[in-house]
Amino acid sequence: MGGQRIFITGGAGGLGRALAECYARAGWDVCIGDLDVARCAETLAAIRQHAPRSQALACDVRREEDLQAAAAWLKDNWQGVDVVVNNAGVAQMGGIEEATPADWQWIVDINLLGVVRGCRVFVPLLRAQGGGWIVNVASMAGLLHMPHAAAYNATKAAVVALSETLQLELAPDRIGVTVVCPAFFRTALAQNMRASNPQLEKMTRRLVDRARIGPDEIAQLVFTGVARGATHILTHPEARRLWWLKRYLPYSWYLALIRRQLARMEARMRRPAAPV
Ligand SMILES: NC(=O)c1ccc[n+]([C@@H]2O[C@H](COP(=O)([O-])OP(=O)(O)OC[C@H]3O[C@@H](n4cnc5c(N)ncnc54)[C@H](O)[C@@H]3O)[C@@H](O)[C@H]2O)c1
Numbered sequence: 001m002g003g004q005r006i007f008i009t010g011g012a013g014g015l016g017r018a019l020a021e022c023y024a025r026a027g028w029d030v031c032i033g034d035l036d037v038a039r040c041a042e043t044l045a046a047i048r049q050h051a052p053r054s055q056a057l058a059c060d061v062r063r064e065e066d067l068q069a070a071a072a073w074l075k076d077n078w079q080g081v082d083v084v085v086n087n088a089g090v091a092q093m094g095g096i097e098e099a100t101p102a103d104w105q106w107i108v109d110i111n112l113l114g115v116v117r118g119c120r121v122f123v124p125l126l127r128a129q130g131g132g133w134i135v136n137v138a139s140m141a142g143l144l145h146m147p148h149a150a151a152y153n154a155t156k157a158a159v160v161a162l163s164e165t166l167q168l169e170l171a172p173d174r175i176g177v178t179v180v181c182p183a184f185f186r187t188a189l190a191q192n193m194r195a196s197n198p199q200l201e202k203m204t205r206r207l208v209d210r211a212r213i214g215p216d217e218i219a220q221l222v223f224t225g226v227a228r229g230a231t232h233i234l235t236h237p238e239a240r241r242l243w244w245l246k247r248y249l250p251y252s253w254y255l256a257l258i259r260r261q262l263a264r265m266e267a268r269m270r271r272p273a274a275p276v
Contacts, residue, residue: 005081007031007074009061009118010088012039014187015137017046018215019085022223024051029078033059033070034088053078061088061114067121080129083226086118087137091189092151093204094196103194104151111155112162119166123175131174135226136163140183140239144246146262148200156181167231178226182218183236184211203269 006023010016011032024030024047031054032047034040040056047054057073059066074081092099092107115136126132141149142156163179170177190208195201218235225233234240242261246254 005029005031005074005078006083006085007033007070007081007122008085008087009033009059009067009114011085012036012043012056014189015182015185015215015218016085016087017043018219019087019222020047020054021050022216022219023083024049024054026223027051030054031057031070031074031078031081033057033061033066035060061086061117062109064117064121067117071121071125075125080125081122081132083133083135084118084122084126085135085137085222086115087135088114089137089139089155089189091149091193091204092195093149093193093200094151095148096150098196099151100196103196106194107151107155111152112158115159115162119162123170123173126175127173131176133176133178133226134163134166134170135178135180135222137180137182138163140181140234140236140243142179143181143234143243144239144258146258164231176229178222178230178233180218180222180225180233180235181239182213182234183239184208185213185215185218185235186211187215206269 006028008016008019011020012034013036016032016034020030020032020043028051030047030051032040032043035058037058044054044056057070059070061067089111090107092103094103119134122134136159138159139156141153142160145153160179163177166177184207186209190205193204195204221235222233234243245257
């Protein structure tokens with residue numbers, strides 16, 4: 001892929017920022033869109049050290065007009081864009097009776113419809129310029145569905161389905177699609193999440209905050225994966241193994257395995273955090 005221009009939603013923090021820095025260091029022009037305008041300015045200052053033409057735009061993926069304005073900016077100023085990353089996302093944790101319809105609407109609007117809007121708005125631009133690449137950030141939660149996270153799991157599974165659909169649908173237009181499925185890595189995701197009860201909130205915070213891997217390592221895996229045209233990027237080897245088992249074992253065996261793993265994880269969660 002010879003492209004040098006990238007647009008990243010949710011680019012002000014977490015994985016979005018790590019991707020922005022990674023591509024900027026590689027010499028790409030980077031445009032970030034985020035609803036957090038103050039953090040956008042901070043991230044822009046950092047990436048401009050490597051990529052002086054970089055830009056930040058106020059962009060809420062819940063508003064199609066914001067994405068349209070971003071596409072128009074890229075067309076007018078950079079004559080297009082090579083890679084579009086639909087990364088902005090939030091988390092909601094709660095059992096089926098706890099998560100409210102408002103919680104579902106909130107997360108579907110950002111995690112699923114935000115990606116749908118990104119694809120709908122940018123596909124005509126990519127098609128008109130003769131091709132390009134879309135990267136949708138889903139999650140391992142889109143492939144392996146842990147309990148008490150139905151809303152998050154459902155949005156991420158839908159992003160996987162959307163991405164796999166577009167891999168076939170957009171290939172004739174020379175538009176490639178990659179779906180990224182990371183397990184837990186350290187970002188502000190848990191600080192910004194909605195949780196239906198304090199135990200779930202504490203558990204998710206611990207899983208994110210204590211994750212072995214940080215956003216820079218995920219960004220690097222995305223960078224190399226997209227460069228080789230990967231359809232799926234599963235960033236965590238242990239989660240990749242579980243997914244493989246889900247696909248090839250009888251489902252009841254897989255369920256038994258997951259139940260054992262969940263019991264072990266719950267026991268680990270009850271242990272106090274090691275001092276740092
Ligand atoms: N951190 C993890 O453990 C983990 C695991 C799997 C998948 N993911 C996915 O990675 C993606 C990035 O999350 P993160 O972990 O970097 O979280 P984060 O909270 O650190 O960063 C998310 C960024 O998106 C922005 N954002 C939130 N809502 C937005 C909206 N409506 N419009 C535009 N921007 C918005 C935030 O301001 C923030 O800058 C998400 O899609 C998330 O679901 C994260």
